[in-house]
Amino acid sequence: MATISEQNASSISPVIRLHRSDDVVIARSQLVGGTVLQEEGVTVSGLVPPGHKIAVRAIGQGQPVRRYGQIIGFASRPIAPGEHVHTHNLAMGEFQRDYAFCADAKPTRVADGNATFDGIVRPDGRVATRNYIGILTSVNCSATVARAIADRFRRDIHPEALGAYPNIDGVVALTHGVGCAVDAEGEALEILQRTLGGYVVHPNFAAVLVIGLGCETNQIARLVEKQHLEALVSTGRLSTYNIQETGGTVKSIERGVELVQGLLAKANDARREPVPASHLVVGLQCGGSDGYSGISANPALGAAVDLLVAHGGTAILSETPEIYGAEHLLTRRALNAQVAEKLVARIRWWEDYCARNHASLDNNPSAGNKAGGLTTILEKSLGAVAKGGTTNLVDVYEYAQPVHAKGFVFMDTPGYDPISATGQVAGGANLICFTTGRGSAYGCAPTPSLKIATNEALWQRQQDDMDLNCGPILAGTKTIEEVGAELFQLMLQVASGQRSRSEIHGYGQNEFVPWQIGAIT
Known part of the structure; x- marks a missing residue:
């Protein structure tokens, strides 16, 4: 798939051509009828956003x-030459994709030099990019208690609570809306427990409390057993209790506050030290995409991913419904046939899942995506996979499974950003990179999230939420590779403790959204 850097684009040209065989070009700015596209030999008919x-x-x-x-x-x-191509004249259709397993697999480049960041090395050798104390809930019924405990340690409300503990990034409550009225042996509870387990052991948490009501389906004792968390309980890194057994709301809040206070001194002992970039596990996200996403921000993130992989790190591409129609570009890069088959199996699962629920995989793009120039899920997916760079696809994971492979991997998740990123963090992502063209307000505690703007107009309009501007790629003043290198350096800086825009604004607690699947009874 070609990129803008391959066409030697000039800021003078009013359009962008991405591939010599393309039937369409992309407007750099709003075009009016009568505009002559000299290089293409056509005249624009009507207004084109x-x-x-x-x-x-x-x-x-x-x-x-x-x-x-x-x-x-x-x-x-x-469709006539010069005509606007969009939902009024372009539609989905069935066609054969050439999966060509492993056809484009190639040796992975090893970077010259050793990129590093200042990370926090945990006792088990894993590396954190942040140092939080977490409060998780087994069920929605304990959410209010968990939030009340975390509020006692909010620096904006009670600055004295953590005043003596500068090495702690915060105390966060990550609550959710499920945990009961589901099959105790079913897939829905298994996914929730896998997600909670992944957060409990996440290196960005120095310690975790899990609070339940007491009578819910998602029993804490079973969660600890199924997710093999017993050792964390015995070492004091994990504490658990139920509201019913503790004596109600007030007593449960006070118990939680007391437990957190007892954890602060040890958590504050964490210190940063230089570690190789191979300890970075980066979740790749795009939300509020537009017609520029696949031209600027996503390829730039892909270039940064190639650098990360060359330094031994890991990148997780996700959002299965948003690679639909472009999955053949990934199967061609699979390290082996088994990896390719795992990806195709997830696509087939989604086709069956949508059929069972009377839904369709091509109900994407959203209204905002369409306003930004994206017409079909095929077009959106082709731009989305650019986030994954060009290296081999080395493994495929189900939602919230622990990611152990080094290199470029895929995790099966829905396309909804909070659910998708929650699965990536549960799998071990200690940094999120999130591209957006329409604008996004998003954060992801305990993992910092970088927001990457596709275009200059968004950067100017919503700069307070954005960490990097990819508009210069569209203007032709910087290449994808140059911006990708800038992004890679920014990833190292944020992993070292530099706060992202979403962290400054306090995003992260409300964006914990485990995938809810299956019947609620």
């Missing part, structure tokens, strides 16, 4: 339409 597509040749009804050199849909009516 920024980030949207213009046909550069006549396309007959039913014919495929290509962007990135790949099919993004089929003409639903005849």
Whole structure:
């Protein structure tokens, strides 16, 4: 799949061509009817918003339409050269994808030099990028107690509570809306327990409290047993209790406050030290995507991922419904046939899941995506996979499974960003990189999240929420590789303790959203 850096784009050109075989080009800014696209030999007919597509040749009804050199849909009516191409004349359609298992697999480049960041080395050797105390809940019924405990340690409300503990990033309550009225032996509870277990052992938590009501399906004792957390209990890194056994809300809050106070001194002993970049596990996200996402921010993140992998680190691509139609680009990069087959199996699971629920995998893009220029899920997916760079796909994981492989991997998650990132963090991600074209307000405690703007207009409008601007790629003043290198350095800086914009604003506690799957009875 070609990128803008391959076409030697100039800021003078009003459009961007991504591949020589494309049927469309992309407007750099709003174009009006009568604008002549000299390099394409066509004249624009009608108003075309920024980030949207213009046909550069006549396309007959039913014919495929290509962007990135790949099919993004089929003409639903005849399209003339210079015409705006969008939902009114472009639709989904079935076509065969060439999975070509492992055809593009290649040796992984090893970087020259040793990139490092200042991390916190835990006793088991894993490396943290933050140092939190976490309060988790087994069920929605204990959420109020958990939040009340965390509020006692909020620096903006009670600055004295953590005043003597500067090495602690905070005390956070991560609550959720499930935990009961589900099959005690079913997949829904298994996923919830796997997610909670992944957070309990996450290196960014110095210690964790898990609070329950007492009568819920998701019994804490069973959670500890199923997720093999007994050793954490015996060492004091994990404490658990139930509201019913403790004597109600007030007593449960006071007990939690007392337990947290007893953890502060030890948690504050954490110190940062230089560690190799191979200890970074980065979750890749895109939300509020637009027509520029697959041109600027996503490829720039992909370039940073290639650098990370070259330094021995790990990157997790996710959001299975948002690689649908582009999965063949990943199977071609699979390290072996088994990895490719695992990815295809997850695609087939989603096709069956949607059919059982009378839904469709092509109900994407969202209204905001369409306003930004994306028309079909095929087009959106082709841009989304660019976040994964160009290295081999070395493994595929189910939701919230622990990620142990080094290199570029895939985790099966829904496309909804909070659910997807929650699964990545449960799998061990200690940094999130989140690209956006329409604008996003998102954070992800206990893991810092970097927000990456696809275009200059977004950067100017919502700069207070953004950490990096990829607009210079569209303007032709910087290459994808240059911005990717800047992003890689920013990843190291934030992993070393530099706060991201979402951290400064206090995002993170409300964005813990485990995947709810299965019947609630």
